Amino acid sequence: MAIETLSEWLEAEGIIPAEGPGSIADAGRVRALLIAAARRRESISYSQLLGELGHRFTRPKMRAVCKTLDVIDTRAAAAGEPELAVLVVRESDRLPGQGWWVGAATSRRYAGSWTGPEAEAYVREIQQRTFDFWRTRT
Numbered sequence: 001m002a003i004e005t006l007s008e009w010l011e012a013e014g015i016i017p018a019e020g021p022g023s024i025a026d027a028g029r030v031r032a033l034l035i036a037a038a039r040r041r042e043s044i045s046y047s048q049l050l051g052e053l054g055h056r057f058t059r060p061k062m063r064a065v066c067k068t069l070d071v072i073d074t075r076a077a078a079a080g081e082p083e084l085a086v087l088v089v090r091e092s093d094r095l096p097g098q099g100w101w102v103g104a105a106t107s108r109r110y111a112g113s114w115t116g117p118e119a120e121a122y123v124r125e126i127q128q129r130t131f132d133f134w135r136t137r138t
Contacts, residue, residue, distance in 0.1 A: 024053060024064045027071045034072070034084040038134035043127060045091045066099045073103075082130040086123060095123055 023029075033052050037044045046065060047057040055061055069085035076083055085103075089096055093115060101114045112118045 024050075024055070024061060025068055026053075027068050027075070029053070030065070030068050031072050031084065034087050035134050035137075037087050038084065038130050041131045041135070043087045043089045043094060045089055046097070047091060049088055062097075063099075066097070069100075070103065082133045083126065084130060086126045086130060089123075093120075095119055 030049070030053070033049065034044070044052075046062045049065060050057050050061055065088070066085075069088060073083045073085045085100055086096055088100075095115060098114065101110070110122055112122070
């Protein structure tokens with residue numbers, strides 16, 4: 001069987017069934033949770049996001065969420081919307097994880113360290129744009 005969708009990959013990896021409540025691959029549901037966070041002008045940790053989807057944090061599930069975030073941001077870029085993945089952060093330093101930093105869109109714009117004051121300022125600027133955009137949308 002050829003794996004063609006994110007939900008099929010997740011199921012093949014034994015992370016979560018492709019369909020049903022709590023599917024990490026449900027880009028629409030994850031997007032809605034991130035838009036709600038943006039309207040509240042808040043970031044959300046990987047653990048919080050997984051909890052909202054009915055899961056406890058594990059690294060495989062976090063990696064699966066990252067694949068869903070890639071799908072969401074690819075669609076957002078095509079629609080002229082700001083990225084939402086920047087809102088998903090580590091609890092330790094409130095910065096996005098490595099996948100966000102090395103992603104194609106980010107790596108073209110930023111060449112500094114992924115931690116520290118410069119990274120924090122960069123992330124805050126992008127988050128602010130996302131907050132401002134979603135605050136005015138219904």
